[in-house]
Amino acid sequence: MAPPAPLGHMERALAEARSAAARGEVPVGAVLVAPSGEVIAAQGNRTRELSDPSAHAEMLVIRDAAARLGSERLIEHDLYVTLEPCPMCAAVISFARIRRLYYGAPDPKGGGVEHGPRVFSHATCHHRPELYPGLGEGEASAILKAFFASRRIDETR
Secondary structure (H helix, E strand, O other), X not given: OOOOOOHHHHHHHXXXXXXXXXXXXXXXXXXXXXXXXXXXXEEEOOHHHHOOOXXXXXXXXXXXXXXXXXXXXXXXXEEEEEEOOOHHHHHHHHHHOOOEEEEEEOOOOOOOOOOOOOHHHOOOOOOOOEEEEOOOHHXXXXXXXXXXXXXXXXXXX
């Protein structure tokens, strides 16, 4: 059974996803929360803006939090993200020792948690966060679908 997850944290991640979409980025948002419940970092994707293929929302909040806290280990911190993390982000989540991972929409094509390489299921994975998929899935999926639908419409014009 999942521990109580404040929906407000996922709402904040969804707001970051909407902001990313408004910037022309793939709409994924992430929020990193301290054991106290304080939001340490919140970001949306910025791969295009920063010309950085690693500037995924998860990577950005983990980098921000690690710098702010002066530690590469974010033990007892929880991550809320609107889309199943890719393999790169899943590996960094493990390395950072994130306690719990809450995510919205599954990613059958690019995911690295329930799909694809399933990073946390490998014997070589040093740390496995508690997983809570599906939080805010409906809205997260709708934001992604609307974004990609608008891209297809723009391409046909």
